[in-house]
Amino acid sequence: MNDRQFGARLTADGASFRLWAPAAKRVDLLLERAQPMRRSEGGWFAADVSGARAGVRYKFRIDDEVDVPDPASAFQPDDISGPSEVIDHASYPWRASNWRGRPWQDTVLIETHVGTFTREGTYLAMIDKLDHLVAMGITAVELMPLADFAGQRNWGYDGVLWYASDSAYGRPDDLKTLIDEAHLRGLMVFLDVVYNHFGPEGNYLGRYAPAFFTEAQTPWGSAIDYRVPEVRAFAIENALYWLREYRFDGLRLDAVHAIAEPGEIAMLRDLSVAAGNLAAESGRHIHLVLENDDNRASALDAEEGPPRGKYRAQWNDDYHHAWHVLLTKESQGYYSDYQRSPLHDIACALGSGFVYQGEASAHRGGQLRGEPSGNLAPTAFVSFLQNHDQIGNRPLGDRLESIADPKAVEAALAVTLLAPMIPMLFMGEEWGSKAPFPFFCDFKGDLAEAVRKGRHQEYAWAYAKYGNDVPDPLAKSTFQSAVLDWESCNGQAGQQRLALVQELLATRQREIIPRLAGAAFGNADVADTGFLTATWRMGDGATLQLAANLSSSEMAHKLGEATGTPIWGGETNGVIPPWSVFWRLEAR
Incomplete structure (x- = not known):
């Protein structure tokens, strides 16, 4: 059931418009012409317009002083200060109609x-x-x-x-x-x-x-x-x-x-x-x-x-x-x-x-x-x-x-x-x-200038070090540099x-993933050398085991005491290369 209070809604013969404006004395709905909205308790203003359809654009005029978009506008075709557009959300023909999502563990x-x-x-x-x-x-x-x-x-x-x-x-x-x-x-x-x-x-x-x-x-x-x-x-x-x-x-x-x-x-x-x-x-x-x-x-x-x-x-x-x-x-x-x-x-x-x-x-x-x-x-x-x-x-x-x-x-x-x-x-x-x-x-x-000034203050050290190499957040080229390099x-x-x-x-x-539901934390430890071990109890009772050399030096270590089956990283012959990771699963 959709019973939301805010925004324009299509009705059987038109559209209903509502605005919560407790500090306003008067609100007019601006469509092809201005029409006063009725005020009700709690600072709400409303207007029902027969014949209004999806695609109509509108604004609200506050106390004959300022024209504003709907704060619950469904779409702004001309940016934030332009008119709001009524959208018919129910008209979209969903194809994945049977989709119910996936469990969080996935x-x-x-x-x-x-x-x-x-x-x-x-x-x-x-x-x-x-x-x-x-x-x-x-x-x-x-x-x-x-x-x-x-x-x-x-x-x-x-x-x-x-x-x-x-x-x-x-x-x-x-x-x-x-x-x-x-x-x-x-x-x-x-x-x-x-x-x-x-x-x-x-x-x-x-x-x-x-x-x-x-x-x-x-x-x-x-x-x-x-x-x-x-x-x-x-x-x-x-x-x-x-x-x-x-x-x-x-x-x-x-x-x-x-x-x-x-x-x-x-x-x-x-x-x-x-x-x-x-x-x-x-x-x-x-x-x-x-x-x-x-x-x-x-x-x-x-x-x-x-x-x-x-x-x-x-x-x-x-x-x-x-x-x-x-x-x-x-x-x-x-x-x-x-x-x-x-x-x-x-x-x-x-x-x-x-x-x-x-x-x-x-x-x-x-x-x-x-x-x-x-x-x-x-x-x-x-x-x-x-x-x-x-x-x-x-x-x-x-x-x-x-x-x-x-x-x-x-x-x-x-x-x-x-x-x-x-x-x-x-x-x-x-x-x-x-x-x-x-x-x-x-x-x-x-x-825009305030944003630039704020960035210069926050990253003064960076501007001192990199000068003009620090991108201007307002420049279009800064945005363009962020476009993902798929090639x-x-x-x-x-x-x-x-x-x-x-x-x-x-x-x-x-x-x-098949074992995540019901999984729990176990133990984790790390040596000064950078050798990390961790275990978790999985939802099916198996134990997930991690061993990793998180250092830039090889180290002598035997993983043979681990009884689980390797699922990533394979085995070692007593020497673990730098930045190596090994995962095992031990069945219950």
């Missing part, structure tokens, strides 16, 4: 940015690459945020109109076609959504609904006040909108630690319950994932059926940071928390999830961070070596492949792609792409890396 993610995934930068152009992803062993495509943003290029985290898929990538039916084609190939599709702030340009809510915001600030703007029922409903209905109207299989909620709600974040609980109800009603697998710097293990439950207040998993930044420090020796910023013993931190993440489970973080001024996580299922953690943040928030946007030993990266991949956590790649990582992914946006005027996957190095990743994911599909 998930192998690849994070993608629609605008740079192909030269064309559109939803429809992505379809031609889906067979490549299936052949690699990917089972789920995650799209960076699509909510309408200012201009023609953006990472997506500056979205202002949460319900409108950005017109730079195509029309709503194009997005549905992409999702439909993915489902026909057995691929899940996830969407990254941002509920901690609105973008800096095109947000008119403060004019007619200031109750949307608190006095608190996030790093990106005013905090949203989810204590207000209408505000909470706006976000929860948005999540259901993407899941229902576009049939996304799951959502990744960006930086929920920046949601300014004291104590337990009730909005997150309510959103999870609502998604769980949708999953139960529709018989679909729906998966919700968090990014949460607070490492709140209590928010997670990977094996619960439909989500009932909790979340399948969290992006495990700890896992990434420890590997990054080991592979690059970098120690600036948050990497400083992992420089003492990155090998130990990797073992901790493999053995119990988070590295920080209540310990003090020096980078955060001694603040205690995290909760114990070892009693969670390993699948409550999404593990990765690269993502948009960890590449794009570097001054040059350079990937791990450009700054680390390829053999070491391959060892890290062999651990990440076979461990019982949920693995994620960043687009192009499967062939070792070196295409940068720098920060880019398309603001104008004073806001490089045909070179020798690209083909070798593709073969490695394909073989690893085939092994995961064959040996790991």
Whole structure:
């Protein structure tokens, strides 16, 4: 049942328009002519227009002072400040009509940015690459945020109109076609959504609904006040909108630690319950994932059926940071928390999830961070070596492949792609792409200059070191440099890396995924030499065993005491080469 309060809805004889504008005295609906909207209790304005059809464009006029788009607009053909367009979501002829999704344990993610995934930068152009992803062993495509943003290029985290898929990538039916084609190939599709702030340009809510915001600030703007029922409903209905109207299989909620709600974040609980109800009603697998710097293990439950207040998993930044420090020796910023013993931190993440489970973080001024996580299922953690943040928030946007030993990266991949956590790649990582992914946006005027100034302040050391080599985030050429270099996957190095990743994911599909339901953490240990061992109890009672030389020196070591059957890496004759990884399974 679709009973959402926000946005335009088609009716039997036309369309119904609604706007929550508690600070407005008068609101007019602008179609071919202006017509007053009736005000009702709670600050709602409404108008029913007979004869209105899909495709009609409209705006709202507030107090005869400013014309604004619908904050729940389904589409903005002329960008964020233009008119909103009524979309008939029910008219799309879904082909994968029997698709119900896949269990969470099946998930192998690849994070993608629609605008740079192909030269064309559109939803429809992505379809031609889906067979490549299936052949690699990917089972789920995650799209960076699509909510309408200012201009023609953006990472997506500056979205202002949460319900409108950005017109730079195509029309709503194009997005549905992409999702439909993915489902026909057995691929899940996830969407990254941002509920901690609105973008800096095109947000008119403060004019007619200031109750949307608190006095608190996030790093990106005013905090949203989810204590207000209408505000909470706006976000929860948005999540259901993407899941229902576009049939996304799951959502990744960006930086929920920046949601300014004291104590337990009730909005997150309510959103999870609502998604769980949708999953139960529709018989679909729906998966919700968090990014949460607070490492709140209590928010997670990977094996619960439909989500009932909790979340399948969290992006495990700890896992990434420890590997990054080991592979690059970098120690600036948050990497400083992992420089003492990155090998130990990797073992901790493999053995119990988070590295920080209540310990003090020096980078955060001694603040205690995290909760114990070892009693969670390993699948409550999404593990990765690269993502948009960890590449794009570097001054040059350079990937791990450009700054680390390829053999070491391959060892890290062999651990990440076979461990019982949920693995994620960043687009192009499967062939070792070196295409940068720098920060880019398309603001104008004073806001553009403010972004430039902010970047210069944040990365002063980089501008002093690299000068004009640091890309200008506002330049179109910066965006163009981030377009994925598909041609490089045909070179020798690209083909070798593709073969490695394909073989690893085939092994995961064959040996790991069938045993993931009910799996549990075991033990992990690492020697000063760099020799790592770890075990997990799998859902069928088997023991998964990892042994790895995570150093640049060969070492004498016998794996003969391990009683399991080799599934990756083969055997050794007492000498383990540098950056070598061995996986075994011991049946119950």
